[in-house]
Amino acid sequence: MSDMSTLSRPRGRRLPAEVTGFVGRRHEVAEVKRLLSGAHVVTLTGAGGVGKTRLALRVAADVRRAFRNGVWLVELAALDKPELLVQTVAEALEIRDRSPRPPLKVLTDHLRDKQALMVLDNCEHLLQDCAVLAEKLVRAAPDLRVLVTSRQALGVDGEHTLTVPPLALPDSGLARPSTEALAQSDAVRLFAERAGAVLADFAVTDDNREAVEGICRRLDGLPLAIELAAVRLRALSVQQLLDRLDDRFRLLTSGSRAVLPRHQTLRALIDWSYALCTDQERALWERVSVFAGDLDLEAAETVCSGDGIASGEIVDLVIGLVDKSVLVREEYPSGVRYRLLETIRQYGRDRLRESGEEEDLRRRHRDWCQGLVARAEQEWFGPGQVRWFARLRGEHSNLRAALDFCLTARGEAERGLAVATAMRFYWIAAGFLHEGRCWLDPLLAADAAPTVSRARALCVNARLAVLQSDFAAAESMLEESRALAGRFDDAATLAQIMYVSGLSALVRQDLTRAATLLENAVDRHRELDDQVGVVNSLMYLATAHSFLGHSRRALTLFETCLGLCEARSEHWFRSYVLSVFAIEMWRQGDTARAIEMESESIRLKQPFNDRLGIALCVEVMAWIAAGKGDCECAAQLLGALRGIWRSVGGPLFGYLAEYHSQCEAVVRSALGVKRFDVALRKGAGLTFEGALACALREKASAGEQPEEADRPSPLTRRETEIAQLVAQGLSNKEIAASLVIAQRTAEGHIEHILSKLGFHSRAQVAVWVGERTRAPEEERPSEGDPGPAAPPAS
Template sequence: MGAVATGTPTGRQTVRLPAEVTSFVGRRHEAAEVKRMLSASRLVTLTGAGGVGKTRLALRVADEARRAFPDGVWLAELAELDNPSLLAQGVTEALEIRDHSSRPAMDVLVDHLRDRQALIVLDNCEHLLEECARLADRLLRAAPRLRLLTTSRQALGTAGEQSLAVPTLGLPDPRGARPSLATLARYDAIRLFVERAAAIVPGFELDEDNRDAVELICRRLDGIPLGIELAAVRLRALSVQQLLERLDDRFRLLTTGSRTVLPRHRTLRALIDWSYELCTERERLLWARVSVFAGSLDLEAAEAVCSGEGIEREEILDLVAELVDKSVLLREEHRTSVRYRMLDTLRAYGRERLAASEEEAVRLRRHRDYYRGLAADARAALFGPAQVQWFTRLHLEHANLRTALEGSLADPGQAVRGLDMAADLLYHWITSYYLGEGRRWLDQALAVCAEPTAARARALWTDSWLAVIQSDTDAAAAMLEESRSIGTRLGLDPVLAYTALYSGMVAMYRGETRSAIALYEEAVSRHRAIGDPVGLALALIRLSLAHSFIGDSPGAIALGEESLAVCDAYGEGWHRAYTMMALGVDVWRQGDTARAAALEKESLSFNRSLDDPLGIGVNLEVLAWIAATDRDYTRAARLLGALGIIWHAIGAPLSGYGHLVHYHEECEAAARRALGKPAFNAASKQGARLSFTEALGYALEDELPSEETAAGGRPSPLTPRESEIAQLVARGLSNKEIASSLVIAQRTAEGHIEHILSKLGFNSRAQVAVWVAEQHRTADAEGEHPPEDTV
């Protein structure tokens, strides 16, 4: 590529950067963050996996910042420099320094830059890391107005360095709602593919026919720009669908690149080979072994699965840190833990290496055994103070749990253990959005393990509860009958206790209240006898609801209070929240709406912290009924509107509490009568438009979002003040600058930023900037306001 020379009016400035031959897509706010960092630090390093776009981002920032460096902006490409002793000489040549003396190249470089206000981009430092660190230190000490922008798989590790991990290009959250075509087209990974595809196939556009394939291609390539560009080239010979189908063999497929770029950038494999060769033998071994994990992993899992045969357990921590430094593993902060994730492309490469080493089966077995043990430990700790931590951990480990289940059920000799694991995960299936998946795993395991064993009996009553929640009571009744039969034959008291409990749920759903009460009483008696607090609390909750349903308020309250006592004795929270819900129902029926609302909101607060959709749904139901009783029919209609989204996500209204449906119907009818059809529909739609977070805020605090949002604008979880500060963060202002701009204390500004990061689930200011950009792009596309430059 040619060089661009740009002069200032004085003729002093020189810019030696390669011209862009393709469009620069995305990175607007990462660029803003790099500029901010350059203003605060004289050494900034862009880190990230190979092909993620570190060089393009550095060159774009350098070009946009050129006016701040009157003595020049220069690029020193180091990828092809193999001899560390020639580093200073290579940089000297890149800066076009003409010196024919016998002085060392480093001295020449220092003298040349000593009084200059310049920016040097050192590109691809990873294979000369120590030498680059020494060079940077020497130059920055000698030249006080010099700034360095470096790209590397890992930071240089020198004093004063700031680093930014360059993320892959943005894609929609796979767990979220399916975006519109217009919204999908605004994601940077999609934009890059479409632009490069249009250059290969004139007239190529994103449309409803190809959108899913394009999104999956970009997702399978982790949003890595190089992978996307190499994939787009293949459209010369393949359709989008054919390209997607062949991505399993991605390293062979993606082998065509521009002849003008570095050889290792012409194929995806060559690029990753480069990263692999930069690792030590033990780091390569860990890379291969970590590839058996799906999603993410924590240090404990890495130690359990990856140690032995060449890596001691105590070495794992240091090796993980090295792979994080080399951008092979990505570090993810969670509330109480740190986890690690590997890009899918790097995982596929590692898996190939693992298979070639002939230890793939060993590591898969250790992975499977570890996660089966994790599921069993979670089940044992279900009823106690560590409950929420376990629920949260299982949610984070869902992909690994799924892999372990697949491995167990695919091996006939391990299928029974897979059946046990699926049953151990009962509360994981119920307190998350994996209800349907949990039932499929149990159905599959039961089909494989047909012997009438204790494991089958337990899996049957476990599966029956999921069926009840899905309103499939016929299937639940059949499973409970078989489970009870096995339990009776084998003398399994716990099985008989649980089959009585869940049979009571089936009876209650069918309107057989007296029969249900008898079954619940049997369950309470049996669980007391065997000393099972989990089953006892659950049976007491259901029995309390049943007594409330027949108008026996004293009985309902007494049973609820007994359930609270059981939960409190063990420091348990989830069953306690459901007990509060049950008590709220009866207190509401007695007419004490204020106390009932307080009980439901206390329950909702816990269920929100756990992100339990079923518990949240029931809480919102009761709060809607309370609002109608208080004649606040608009609030009731809004809550009913929000509930429609939640029940649709779960798959059944009032899942598992079908006998309460008539309260829902009475509430809706009362609100319709009082408001009239147009006003009811408007309020209901207003509730349905609320985001999940907004709906919970409205239920707990009776606060609607701003008028713009309520009328259909873009929802924001931030307060107006937090939104204002987020805008300033996106513009690259420091905490001190934000405080000065808003005339507030710096500590106050820092507190607001912490709240913003927490609400958005982010770990860095750069992520906030990207989020702000997305809000502006969406608003601009919808014509809500003119776009604002936040760089």
């Protein structure tokens, strides 16, 4: 006969006492409580060691007063026989039934009218049996709540799941936080607390803060890993611990014998997850470990299929690994991606190495990366440019892994040069000049064989060096590249060498020589029908003529270059053409058009987070403001630019420095030293976005935006013209005929108009045009404000 009084009183004391402090998880605790208020079954999923059990126990302790019949913990980790599941639950609830009734019947009868919370802990190895039990119990007992921890959801009707993330790490995107702020990060707090249990006087200090942060990052904020690591401080310093984390599975051995063997080391815990996978899932786990960071389904299908796994099977295996919390699923604007926590990835890599397949999989991963960057390079000059940039930015860690393989594996350096060379536009657009050289330099040193690949890599490396103003290194590399390209009759590389030489002369303010070299480069690229090379060379050729005072020639070249970019719906080169073309317009007195061009240039640069290019645009806006007499604004922009130039790692290109100096002198004279310094300091306090808002004359706070008709148009002059024709009801074909342009070009402009305005129909464009044209003419800014006389050309 069962003891029916067992659940008649609160049994919160049945939860184990917390012997160590509970750190962080405020958001997760609140979310689990919310879910329990409405769902009968709530499952906490996540990787082993992420803290699912601790979170469940904390929530259970917090809510125990809401369950008049108690909160009960059922620990299933030690249970190997599924047939004993119900019996184990009954024992945990202290039910003593000696009747011949089936255990499930006894259990459901006991819980039928009870208001209780049951915590089923570590269900993954008994998933199906736990799912059946939970479903039957909640159907029989409407006031029962079941809180489950598992590496995989149960999959029952009405189940709500919460994936438990690692502890929050310090925000790497912010400036270096104070030691006190760093210590407030959940991961750092946990490490500090556990370290304090080992060393009574431990604290995060200015001396150890970087090592502590490094440990927490290396361990992905994984609570179990952090706790196991902290124990090692009995024998190691914080820095020594960080230095030894590469061998984490040997090092992180639990000092406690009171826990199950599978929890005594991180390896044992992950071993258990591995054992729960099918043979194919294990193979995929091992294979995806060659990816650094994360990956998408296409990458997994390309790299990981074969040798027992068909490409079509990958998606189901990925789903299986996500369900088992081996792979973490993450949403991005570009789609779903998957990643392994570093500890789990390294475990998979160790298994892959043991199988003897590591080098082959790393080579396949490298081949996939090489194909990716080759396609990106081929399609860079076109409408997919922003998408390709975002894709490469997202794969940056994988690209690094591929380059590392080429650098460390015997005989792979030449392939590495091909990968790094194909990334030439990405290195520049992302601002990774230094990193590009850091890969190219050792790859070139690793294989000095005279090849076409070496000639091209030397030229790309020289280009990066020029953009860093490292002219001596650039000249040396160009010389060797020129010799090799001539030896192999590599016309494409010879054309690029001519371009880089011209760019070098331009940056060094040797304008006449720059114009000669860049003219030659344009001709060479045209002969090769290399449109990217033509545009790249034209852009700087026009710049050289502009600063030589050859305005008519510069205008022609700028217009030609813009036309080529617009025809291909290209962003990157077009943004730079516009920014420098605007300087020529300003020098000629067309201030309105200069502002329009700089504003458009900023818009085009923003998807690339091109701070160097945007800083150049803000510079020109400061010059324009000074010329129009708006010296307060100009001084603020100059102040903001001091910080911006520091953040991008350098000053203006030499051929623009004189304009900056003259602008500063004019503004200081107009304001006086005191007012100038105040405005300069105010500008220095602006955020990057605040500086942009100032440059673009936008209101900094919401709710102060001008009426639609008064807002600066985001459209270029040509786009405005086409928008007006759209408003008149003309078709794409009619617009093309009216403007004497190709229909495809007109269609491209209309796509840009819709994108810029955030519209999806031509009717919306017509309404927008109508609203703007209703503005009184006298309220609109003059298109012909010439501004002051331009300073002399460099």
